[in-house]
Amino acid sequence: MPELRKDPVVGRWVIIATDRARRPSDWNGGPPAESPGGACPFCPGNERFTPPEVLATREGGTGANGPGWSTRVVSNKFPALQVEGGLDRRGEGMYDRMNGVGAHEVIIESPDHFAELSELSLAEIERVLRVYRDRILDLKNDTRFRYILVFKNHGEAAGASLAHGHTQLIATPIIPNVVAEELEGSLQHYRRKERCVFCDMVEQELEDGSRLVTQNEEFVSFEPFAPRLPFETWLLPRRHVSSFEETDPAALPALAAVLQETLRRLHRALNRPPYNFLIHSAPCAEARVPHYHWHMEIMPKLTKVAGFEWGTGFYINSTPPEEAAAYLRSVDPWPSASASRS
Amino acid sequence: MPELRKDPVVGRWVIIATDRARRPSDWNGGPPAESPGGACPFCPGNERFTPPEVLATREGGTGANGPGWSTRVVSNKFPALQVEGGLDRRGEGMYDRMNGVGAHEVIIESPDHFAELSELSLAEIERVLRVYRDRILDLKNDTRFRYILVFKNHGEAAGASLAHGHTQLIATPIIPNVVAEELEGSLQHYRRKERCVFCDMVEQELEDGSRLVTQNEEFVSFEPFAPRLPFETWLLPRRHVSSFEETDPAALPALAAVLQETLRRLHRALNRPPYNFLIHSAPCAEARVPHYHWHMEIMPKLTKVAGFEWGTGFYINSTPPEEAAAYLRSVDPWPSASASRS
Numbered sequence: 001m002p003e004l005r006k007d008p009v010v011g012r013w014v015i016i017a018t019d020r021a022r023r024p025s026d027w028n029g030g031p032p033a034e035s036p037g038g039a040c041p042f043c044p045g046n047e048r049f050t051p052p053e054v055l056a057t058r059e060g061g062t063g064a065n066g067p068g069w070s071t072r073v074v075s076n077k078f079p080a081l082q083v084e085g086g087l088d089r090r091g092e093g094m095y096d097r098m099n100g101v102g103a104h105e106v107i108i109e110s111p112d113h114f115a116e117l118s119e120l121s122l123a124e125i126e127r128v129l130r131v132y133r134d135r136i137l138d139l140k141n142d143t144r145f146r147y148i149l150v151f152k153n154h155g156e157a158a159g160a161s162l163a164h165g166h167t168q169l170i171a172t173p174i175i176p177n178v179v180a181e182e183l184e185g186s187l188q189h190y191r192r193k194e195r196c197v198f199c200d201m202v203e204q205e206l207e208d209g210s211r212l213v214t215q216n217e218e219f220v221s222f223e224p225f226a227p228r229l230p231f232e233t234w235l236l237p238r239r240h241v242s243s244f245e246e247t248d249p250a251a252l253p254a255l256a257a258v259l260q261e262t263l264r265r266l267h268r269a270l271n272r273p274p275y276n277f278l279i280h281s282a283p284c285a286e287a288r289v290p291h292y293h294w295h296m297e298i299m300p301k302l303t304k305v306a307g308f309e310w311g312t313g314f315y316i317n318s319t320p321p322e323e324a325a326a327y328l329r330s331v332d333p334w335p336s337a338s339a340s341r342s
Numbered sequence: 343m344p345e346l347r348k349d350p351v352v353g354r355w356v357i358i359a360t361d362r363a364r365r366p367s368d369w370n371g372g373p374p375a376e377s378p379g380g381a382c383p384f385c386p387g388n389e390r391f392t393p394p395e396v397l398a399t400r401e402g403g404t405g406a407n408g409p410g411w412s413t414r415v416v417s418n419k420f421p422a423l424q425v426e427g428g429l430d431r432r433g434e435g436m437y438d439r440m441n442g443v444g445a446h447e448v449i450i451e452s453p454d455h456f457a458e459l460s461e462l463s464l465a466e467i468e469r470v471l472r473v474y475r476d477r478i479l480d481l482k483n484d485t486r487f488r489y490i491l492v493f494k495n496h497g498e499a500a501g502a503s504l505a506h507g508h509t510q511l512i513a514t515p516i517i518p519n520v521v522a523e524e525l526e527g528s529l530q531h532y533r534r535k536e537r538c539v540f541c542d543m544v545e546q547e548l549e550d551g552s553r554l555v556t557q558n559e560e561f562v563s564f565e566p567f568a569p570r571l572p573f574e575t576w577l578l579p580r581r582h583v584s585s586f587e588e589t590d591p592a593a594l595p596a597l598a599a600v601l602q603e604t605l606r607r608l609h610r611a612l613n614r615p616p617y618n619f620l621i622h623s624a625p626c627a628e629a630r631v632p633h634y635h636w637h638m639e640i641m642p643k644l645t646k647v648a649g650f651e652w653g654t655g656f657y658i659n660s661t662p663p664e665e666a667a668a669y670l671r672s673v674d675p676w677p678s679a680s681a682s683r684s
Contacts, residue, residue, distance in 0.1 A: 003662075005568035009527045009539050010520075014568045015658045024572075024611070024661055024669035080658045093546045094539075095567045149654060159648030177655030178352075185351045197351050197436075204435045225437045226347035226356045230366075269366070278653045297653060305647065306501030311620045311639060312491060313519030316357045316422045319366055327366035 002100025042164035079104035103171040118263035125256040155274025190291035198293030218254035223321030230319035242282040264333035344442025384506035421446035445513040460605035467598040497616025532633035540635030560596035565663030572661035584624040606675035
């Protein structure tokens with residue numbers, strides 16, 4: 001059973017995922033080889049290599065756990081958290097721990113092994129976003145979960161262990177530290193000003209323009225004023241919405257369009273970099289609050305993050321966001337006729 | 343001039359180090375090649391390739407910026423912060439920024455190009471620790487600096503750009519986020535209990551024993567209860583001392599001994615991994631407080647940290663600290679006669 005443990009100084013929870021453990025001595029000689037012998041478990045026809053599907057969008061007449069799907073959600077075969085059981089919170093002297101209860105799912109974005117998310121059509125991207133929303137709404141029925149995190153590791157250097165395009169979702173019984181800090185910071189801003197700090201930011205970025213990447217009526221993407229990494233890019237709804245799953249389904253095509261163009265500009269500018277994105281959204285119990293505004297943080301993996309930086313929270317970024325944004329705006333996100341917009 | 347910028351939501355400062363900048367389009371094609379053509383600027387005889395020395399421990403009769411030194415401190419040739427000028431704090435709408443004023447120094451640990459810190463003799467390691475202390479005490483005279491961070495990147499994967507053993511020091515006009523969180527968390531503990539949370543932790547770890555790596559009368563190293571990474575290791579003074587520079591010089595040999603043995607156990611167990619260490623110490627103005635306790639965090643670089651993890655502060659660690667500690671205790675840190683203890 002995986003375990004959640006709390007650091008007694010800063011209150012940071014970590015997952016001790018014993019079920020994925022290697023023996024300590026396995027570290028002596030580098031990481032283990034990828035599992036050998038070829039078939040991609042996320043490709044159509046190989047459905048038997050994954051846990052049974054939780055949700056799939058399918059052609060009429062096709063059955064679960066066989067081909068015919070367009071987007072497919074399965075439990076992670078090596079879950080960081082385990083869905084069965086109670087939390088069993090307990091102390092050990094000054095320390096606190098609980099069972100590692102949670103959900104860990106994989107959203108296989110399309111049957112195409114080689115397509116990166118932004119290479120899908122707008123309708124396909126919209127379908128993926130709708131599946132995120134459906135899974136969050138379903139998991140929120142489980143009251144053990146306090147937070148649901150949707151994130152993507154693309155490329156080996158960004159932590160992806162399989163090449164076939166996929167997004168992950170983790171539902172946790174605690175609120176991750178960084179989200180708790182954002183909630184606290186945005187609440188303080190709201191108390192001082194009766195305004196959402198993210199709404200203020202969207203307004204200033206649209207007016208200033210120097211850090212903008214792209215926008216439409218509903219969404220905007222820009223390089224934040226104080227980015228940790230070169231080409232760190234944020235994507236936000238222009239109107240105040242606290243949680244991703246509260247997004248009006250009618251706005252999903254506009255979200256797909258800004259996400260597609262933003263990713264394509266990053267790919268074109270940076271030669272298809274490995275990247276991560278994370279959806280920062282309000283906790284399950286606070287899906288509609290005036291001070292918090294959901295957003296997506298996209299981080300191309302261009303540099304080696306030195307331990308210094310994530311160990312102190314103090315980042316050294318060699319590329320000013322105004323220069324990064326100007327470069328992203330200058331490239332052609334649709335370089336050939338074959339890369340059609342929709 | 344580099345610039346410090348503050349994130350308006352969580353208050354995190356970042357350094358926008360424009361002086362080290364590449365043009366944005368340089369990212370399209372991977373990182374630039376290392377500077378070509380050979381001579382190590384940290385080796386004796388090559389002193390002209392570094393900025394002039396700030397401090398050196400030298401044989402009698404040798405002059406500054408030539409051979410004859412045993413430990414040598416120079417300004418970083420590509421500093422993240424710049425020592426001249428005022429802070430010039432200013433706003434830009436909702437955003438805050440100031441000049442990137444600070445010091446960025448390199449401590450060249452020994453003339454030996456190939457020696458890793460724990461391969462030096464105890465007397466040599468003690469000398470390096472004394473140089474850390476001397477530089478901190480000197481930089482504290484500059485009242486623009488609020489925090490002085492000593493850290494080490496060892497190995498390319500941990501962010502080191504030169505192989506010759508060295509430590510870095512950055513003096514900043516702000517307190518890094520992670521340190522601010524530790525100060526806040528430890529102050530809360532002190533207010534509730536009138537005890538230092540780190541002193542409590544040292545006591546529980548010594549009593550429990552399952553996570554201990556090594557100890558002597560003055561210092562102890564252990565795997566923390568809630569480690570972010572496999573084999574994350576902390577080293578603390580057993581007695582309450584808030585800041586590194588307040589360490590009694592008479593205790594430095596004991597610190598050198600625990601640091602040497604801890605690093606050697608990690609090297610032996612993990613096949614000489616790349617690693618980072620950071621000294622977490624009280625801010626300049628609060629060098630003696632009852633709630634904060636300086637410590638060193640050592641992090642072997644064994645896994646790819648996915649953006650997910652440093653983007654949420656929520657880590658998935660596949661190696662329980664009790665297993666890591668048992669393995670570290672089981673290896674022989676002095677495997678051959680040539681690796682003498684002192």
